[in-house]
Amino acid sequence: MIVKELCQITSQKEIAHDIFELTLKGELPNSMNEPGQFVHMKVSNGLDPLLRRPISIANIDKKASEFTVIYRKDGRGTTILSEKQPGEKVDVLGPLGHGFPVEEVNKGETALLVGGGIGVPPLYQLSKELVQKGVRVIHVLGFQTKDVVFYEEAFSKLGKTYIATVDGTAGTKGFVTDVINNEELNFDIIYSCGPTPMLRALENNYSSNHKVYLSLEERMGCGIGACFACVCHTADDPTGFSYKKVCSDGPVFKAGEVLL
Amino acid sequence: MIVKELCQITSQKEIAHDIFELTLKGELPNSMNEPGQFVHMKVSNGLDPLLRRPISIANIDKKASEFTVIYRKDGRGTTILSEKQPGEKVDVLGPLGHGFPVEEVNKGETALLVGGGIGVPPLYQLSKELVQKGVRVIHVLGFQTKDVVFYEEAFSKLGKTYIATVDGTAGTKGFVTDVINNEELNFDIIYSCGPTPMLRALENNYSSNHKVYLSLEERMGCGIGACFACVCHTADDPTGFSYKKVCSDGPVFKAGEVLL
Amino acid sequence: MKGLQVELPGLSLKNPIMPASGCFGFGREFSDLYDLSMLGAIMIKATTVEPRFGNPTPRVAETSAGMLNAIGLQNPGLEKVYHVELPWLAQFDVPIIANVAGSTEEDYVQVAREISKAPNVHALELNISCPNVKTGGIAFGTIPEVAKNLTKKVKEVSEVPVYVKLSPNVTNIVDMAKAVEDGGADGLTMINTLLGMRLDLKTGQPILANKSGGLSGPAIKPVAIRMIYEVSQQVSLPIIGMGGVQTAEDVIEYFFAGASAVAVGTANFVDPFVCPSIINELPELVDRLGVDHISEITGRSWKTFEKSNHRA
Amino acid sequence: MKGLQVELPGLSLKNPIMPASGCFGFGREFSDLYDLSMLGAIMIKATTVEPRFGNPTPRVAETSAGMLNAIGLQNPGLEKVYHVELPWLAQFDVPIIANVAGSTEEDYVQVAREISKAPNVHALELNISCPNVKTGGIAFGTIPEVAKNLTKKVKEVSEVPVYVKLSPNVTNIVDMAKAVEDGGADGLTMINTLLGMRLDLKTGQPILANKSGGLSGPAIKPVAIRMIYEVSQQVSLPIIGMGGVQTAEDVIEYFFAGASAVAVGTANFVDPFVCPSIINELPELVDRLGVDHISEITGRSWKTFEKSNHRA
Numbered sequence A, B: 001m002i003v004k005e006l007c008q009i010t011s012q013k014e015i016a017h018d019i020f021e022l023t024l025k026g027e028l029p030n031s032m033n034e035p036g037q038f039v040h041m042k043v044s045n046g047l048d049p050l051l052r053r054p055i056s057i058a059n060i061d062k063k064a065s066e067f068t069v070i071y072r073k074d075g076r077g078t079t080i081l082s083e084k085q086p087g088e089k090v091d092v093l094g095p096l097g098h099g100f101p102v103e104e105v106n107k108g109e110t111a112l113l114v115g116g117g118i119g120v121p122p123l124y125q126l127s128k129e130l131v132q133k134g135v136r137v138i139h140v141l142g143f144q145t146k147d148v149v150f151y152e153e154a155f156s157k158l159g160k161t162y163i164a165t166v167d168g169t170a171g172t173k174g175f176v177t178d179v180i181n182n183e184e185l186n187f188d189i190i191y192s193c194g195p196t197p198m199l200r201a202l203e204n205n206y207s208s209n210h211k212v213y214l215s216l217e218e219r220m221g222c223g224i225g226a227c228f229a230c231v232c233h234t235a236d237d238p239t240g241f242s243y244k245k246v247c248s249d250g251p252v253f254k255a256g257e258v259l260l
Numbered sequence C, D: 001m002k003g004l005q006v007e008l009p010g011l012s013l014k015n016p017i018m019p020a021s022g023c024f025g026f027g028r029e030f031s032d033l034y035d036l037s038m039l040g041a042i043m044i045k046a047t048t049v050e051p052r053f054g055n056p057t058p059r060v061a062e063t064s065a066g067m068l069n070a071i072g073l074q075n076p077g078l079e080k081v082y083h084v085e086l087p088w089l090a091q092f093d094v095p096i097i098a099n100v101a102g103s104t105e106e107d108y109v110q111v112a113r114e115i116s117k118a119p120n121v122h123a124l125e126l127n128i129s130c131p132n133v134k135t136g137g138i139a140f141g142t143i144p145e146v147a148k149n150l151t152k153k154v155k156e157v158s159e160v161p162v163y164v165k166l167s168p169n170v171t172n173i174v175d176m177a178k179a180v181e182d183g184g185a186d187g188l189t190m191i192n193t194l195l196g197m198r199l200d201l202k203t204g205q206p207i208l209a210n211k212s213g214g215l216s217g218p219a220i221k222p223v224a225i226r227m228i229y230e231v232s233q234q235v236s237l238p239i240i241g242m243g244g245v246q247t248a249e250d251v252i253e254y255f256f257a258g259a260s261a262v263a264v265g266t267a268n269f270v271d272p273f274v275c276p277s278i279i280n281e282l283p284e285l286v287d288r289l290g291v292d293h294i295s296e297i298t299g300r301s302w303k304t305f306e307k308s309n310h311r312a
C-alpha cells in the first residue's frame, strides 16, 4: 500500500564525496516488502522545488521502524535534502514500484549483483535478503572514482565484493563488465541497477543464458503511474503502442521485457 | 549605507497572539542611524516566496551588534519567518528609507507617539532616543484586542502609556484618537505609525497647529526606490506628476507632504 | 457537503473539485489511495480514435513553481477507453468528463460521437489546445473560426454537453471563447498549458525529447486567473477553471475570478491526496466568506458587491 | 572580463549582462550600491513624451516564483530624462539602451528622435509590449503589420540602432519577430511580461489597483526560453533575452536558447547586487563549457554540435 508520511530524520551522513546516507523513521517501513522499490520525496515544504524526487530504498529496518536511502547531492533538490538535519521531517510517498524478485533464485545458488554509481544503493537491501535466504552473493560495483565509492565494507560482509572505477583510483580500472569477464564469475542470476549503457551491456551479454533483472531510471512526474511521464516501449513491440511505466510496472524489469 | 547581510537569529519569541519579536545579529546595526527605518527581509533561501518583506526596526543595540523587529504572522512570508530558530540566518537588506526626525523636538518638550497594531514597533526605538535626548514622551497605542497587545510594559518604562483596543478588552475601548481627545493630552509634536485611517485622522485633527510625522505603508517591490511600486502623490499636486516613494523618500513623511 | 454542490450543463457535482485531464490517468492509480466517489467529477485522459504511444522520454521537466510536460496524448484509443476504462470507472458514483482529442475534424467527431454514448460520461471536454502534438491541430486552438466550426460539428454528434478547453497561447482569449460560444459550446474549461521549454545546462539541448512542452503548475495561475476574469465577463458559459491549483484558497481565487468549478492537475503529482484535502477544507473557507453556497462567489472580482474592509 | 565581451548593433558590451527596463530606474539607487560601469549596459525606464504618474497603488503583487506589476510607465518625461537623467548617467562608462514608449505612433517617433541624440544612448528599445497601459497601444505589440510600420517610422528618425521588445502575449511570436525584422529592426529584446492577475482572498478583488498586471520572474522563464528558441531560428537579428534570470546558469540557458545578451529584471528587487554577482560568476561557467567566448554558445540548443555525454 502506498502511504504519504512525514518521516523524521534520525541520521544524515556524507559517506563519500557528495554521497549522503539518510535514515528516516516512520510507519512506512511496515509497507516495504520488496528490495528495489523506491520512495518519492518532497525535499521542501513550499513550491521550490515543486516536484518530488525518486530515491531507491537502500536498507529497511522494520524493527526500528526505519529505512535508509543513499543519494548523490546533484541538483537543487538533492542539495536541499542534504542540508536537512536529524529531527527534521521529510514528506515521503512510498513504497513505490516493483522491486527485485528474490524468489527467482534458490537457496544455494549464486546471485551476481551489479551496481553502477547511485544505482548501487538498492542492491544493499537486496543482498541482505538474498543472504538471509541462503543465496550466495557476489557484488560488482562500479564508480567514477575513489572519492565516490561507498558501502564497500558493508557489501563485503555479505559476500565477495569487486570494485571498479573508471579512472582506476579504487579497485579495478574500467567498467563492471570488465570485472565480470576478467574474474570469470559464475552465477545463476543477475540483478542490476545503474546507468543504461551498463544495463544494456548486461542484457546483451548475459540474458540469453541467465535470468537478468534490471532496475531502470527515468524522469518522473507522479511516481505512481498516473502521468505517463516514465513510459518505455516493451521489447516485443519496439515502435508500437504497448508500454510499461518505470514507476509502477518497474523500476525493475526482466531483461528483454522493455526496450532499454 | 544600504547593506545586504546574512544576519544570525539570536532570539525569536511570540510576545502576543501571532506577534513575534525577532532579534538578529550582524554588522547591520552599525549603519542604523534613524528610528523608523526598515529592513527588507528574504524569509527563505529559494523562490518561495520570491520577494523580500519590509519590516520596521523596533530596537537597535549597537553594543551587542543586534537589532530587533516585531512582526505579525500574517501571510506566507511572515509565517515562514516565524518558524525560524535561533542560530539560523536571515538575508537582510537595510537599513532602508528615512525615519522619524528626532531633531524636530527639543529637550524638555513633549512628544506624542501614536501607534496602531503592527505600526507600534518602530515607535519603541524612537521613544528610547527621545527619552535619551530629554524629551518627555507619551504613548498612545491602539490594538484590535487584548491578545495582540505587546510592549505595554516596555513603553511604560519610557513614559506615560495609554492602550486602546477596538473591543475594549484592554485599556480604553475605541481608537487612539478617542484617547487623545478624552485625556486632553498636551504635546509639541506627534510621531505616528499605523493604519492609514488613523494617520489621516491625526493629520486632519492636529497638523494645522502641531508638527506631525507619519510613517506610511505600501506594497513594495525593491524597497530601495528603483521599481516605483510604492509611490504616492504629493499633497500639493494630488493629481499631477509629482510623487514620493514610500520606501526611499519615506516611510516617514511630514503630515501634509504626501496624499494619504 | 453542504454548500458545495454545483449544477453545470450535464453535470450534477457533489462538489466543484475534479482532477484535470492527463493528471489522473483513468483513475486506477488513485483508486488505491482514496474512494473516487468523493470527487466532484473526473476529467479522464485525452482519448483519440487510435491508440497513441506519445512522445519519447524525457517527457517532463521541472521549472520554477511549475513543470513542463510533453506526454503527447498517450492513450489506449477510443475502443479500449470505451470498453475497458469507462466501464471500470462506472463502479464509482462520479460523473466522467471525457477529454476528446484528435488531429483532424473527423477524429474529434468520431471520438465525441462514440464516447458520449457511455452511460457514465456526462460531458465532453474538447481538447483543442494540446501543445504537444505536431500535426495541424494548433489551428483548432488558436483560430476562432476554426474552433467555432469544430465545436459545431462536435455538438451535432455529442449526446452530452460539450465543454471546450481553451489554450492560453493566444493573443485574444475572449475572441476564442466567444467563437466557441457561437459554435454552441455548453461550457468552457481553461486553461491548458502554456508553451515552454527548458535546456540542459551541460548539453545545451532541450530537456524534453519533444523539445518544447506544456507549462503547468502554480507558475501559470496568474495567467489563468486573468483569462477567466476576462472571459467570464464576456461570455455566458460556465467555466471550469484550472492552472496551478494546489489549495482550497486557490479554488476560492478561481471562483472569485469567474469559475463555477475547478480542476486540479499538476498538484496530484506533488500530493496524490490533494483533491480530497481540498474538498475537506473548502466548507470552512466558504463559511468564512459568509455565503451559504460556493456558487455565490463566482465572479465576485467583477460583480459589484459591498466591499468588506479588511485592514486590521 | 575575458570571454564576455559582446558586440551587438550599436553596443560594445564589456559583458552581456544588463538590468532590464523598469527594474533599475535610471540607475541612481543602484549607483550607491556598486559601480554601474561594471554593467554591460543599462536599459533605462520607459520614457514617454510627457511625464506620467502611472497607475494607482497597489502596483505590485507577489505570485508563485513571480510577481505582477502595473506601474503604468511612470516616468518624468522625455525632457527631464534627456536633460537630467542621461547626463547624470554619463559619468559611468556604460552604454545606455533607452526604452521608448507611447500611446501613438507620433509619441514613439518623437521620443525616439530626441532621445537617440543623447551621446550615451547607444541603442533604443522600442517598448511595443507594455501590458499596463490602457490606450490602443496593445495593437503595436500584437499585430505584426502595425509593429512593422512603427518600427519603420522609428528607424527613420533614430540616430542609433533600434531593438524592438516583443510581447509574449501573442499567438505567434515568430510572426511578430519577422514583421519587425522587415520593418528594419536591428535587434530584438524579449520577452516583456505575461498578462496576469491575482485576487485578494478576503475581498475577492484584484490585488493590483489596475486589476491586471505584467507577470515577471522565474515563473515565466520557460516561456521566454521557448520563444527565443523559436525566434532565433527564424530571424537573423540578435536577441537580448530576459524573463526570470536570477543566476549565471540562467544566463547560459538563455544563450543556449539563442540570446546574444541577457537582461535581469525582477531579480534586482530580490537581490540588488544580482547583476555584479552574475557577472562575477559567468567566466567560470563559460570556461567549464569549454569555449573561449560566451558568444560561441548562442543557439547551441538548435545548432548541431558534438553532443557531450553527461551521464555519470
Ligand SMILES: Cc1cc2nc3c(=O)[nH]c(=O)nc-3n(C[C@H](O)[C@H](O)[C@H](O)COP(=O)(O)OP(=O)(O)OC[C@H]3O[C@@H](n4cnc5c(N)ncnc54)[C@H](O)[C@@H]3O)c2cc1C
Binding pocket: A038, A051, A052, A053, A054, A055, A056, A057, A069, A070, A071, A072, A073, A074, A075, A076, A077, A078, A079, A118, A119, A121, A122, A216, A217, A218, A219, A220, A251, C061, C062
Ligand atoms: C526509480 C529511481 C530511483 C532512484 N534512486 C536513486 C538513489 O537511490 N540515489 C540517487 O542518488 N539517485 C537516485 N535516483 C536519481 C534521483 O532521482 C535524481 O538524482 C534526483 O531526482 C535529482 O534531483 P535534483 O533535484 O538533485 O536534480 P535536478 O537536476 O535539479 O532535478 C530536476 C528534475 O529532474 C529530475 N531528475 C534529475 N536527474 C534525474 C535522474 N537521474 N533520474 C530521474 N529524475 C531525475 C528530478 O527528479 C527533478 O524532477 C533515482 C531515480 C529513479 C527514477
Ligand SMILES: Cc1cc2nc3c(=O)[nH]c(=O)nc-3n(C[C@H](O)[C@H](O)[C@H](O)COP(=O)(O)OP(=O)(O)OC[C@H]3O[C@@H](n4cnc5c(N)ncnc54)[C@H](O)[C@@H]3O)c2cc1C
Binding pocket: B038, B051, B052, B053, B054, B055, B056, B057, B069, B070, B071, B072, B073, B074, B075, B076, B077, B078, B079, B118, B119, B121, B122, B216, B217, B218, B219, B220, B251, D061, D062
Ligand atoms: C515600511 C514598512 C514597514 C513595515 N513594518 C512592519 C512591522 O514592523 N511589523 C509588521 O508586522 N509588519 C510590518 N509591515 C507590514 C509587512 O511588510 C507585511 O505584513 C508583510 O509583508 C506580509 O507578508 P506576508 O508574506 O506575511 O503576507 P502575504 O500577504 O503573503 O504577502 C504577499 C505580498 O504582499 C506584501 N504585503 C502584504 N501585506 C503587506 C502590508 N501590510 N504592507 C506591505 N506589503 C504587504 C508582501 O510584502 C508580499 O510581497 C511593514 C510594511 C512596510 C511597507
Ligand SMILES: Cc1cc2nc3c(=O)[nH]c(=O)nc-3n(C[C@H](O)[C@H](O)[C@H](O)COP(=O)(O)O)c2cc1C
Binding pocket: A221, A227, C020, C021, C022, C023, C045, C046, C069, C071, C073, C099, C127, C130, C165, C191, C192, C193, C215, C216, C217, C218, C220, C242, C243, C244, C245, C263, C264, C265, C266, C267
Ligand atoms: C502530465 C500532464 C498531462 C496532461 N494531459 C492533458 C490531456 O491529455 N488533455 C488535456 O486537455 N490537458 C492535459 N493536460 C493539461 C491539464 O489538464 C491542465 O489543463 C494544465 O496542466 C493546467 O493545470 P495544472 O496547473 O493544475 O496542472 C496535462 C497536463 C499535464 C501536467
Ligand SMILES: Cc1cc2nc3c(=O)[nH]c(=O)nc-3n(C[C@H](O)[C@H](O)[C@H](O)COP(=O)(O)O)c2cc1C
Binding pocket: B221, B227, D020, D021, D022, D023, D045, D046, D069, D071, D073, D099, D127, D130, D165, D191, D192, D193, D215, D216, D217, D218, D220, D242, D243, D244, D245, D263, D264, D265, D266, D267
Ligand atoms: C516593476 C517592473 C517594471 C517594468 N517596467 C518596464 C518598462 O518600463 N519598460 C519595459 O519595456 N519593460 C518593463 N518591465 C519588463 C521588464 O523589463 C522585463 O521585460 C520583464 O520583467 C521580464 O524580466 P524579469 O522576469 O527578469 O523581470 C518591467 C518589469 C517590472 C517587474
Ligand code: FES
Binding pocket: A219, A220, A221, A222, A223, A224, A225, A226, A227, A228, A229, A230, A231, A245, A246, A247, A248
Ligand atoms: S512517473 Fe507518472 S506515470 Fe510514472
Ligand code: FES
Binding pocket: B219, B220, B221, B222, B223, B224, B225, B226, B227, B228, B229, B230, B231, B245, B246, B247, B248
Ligand atoms: S519599493 Fe521599489 S520604489 Fe519603493
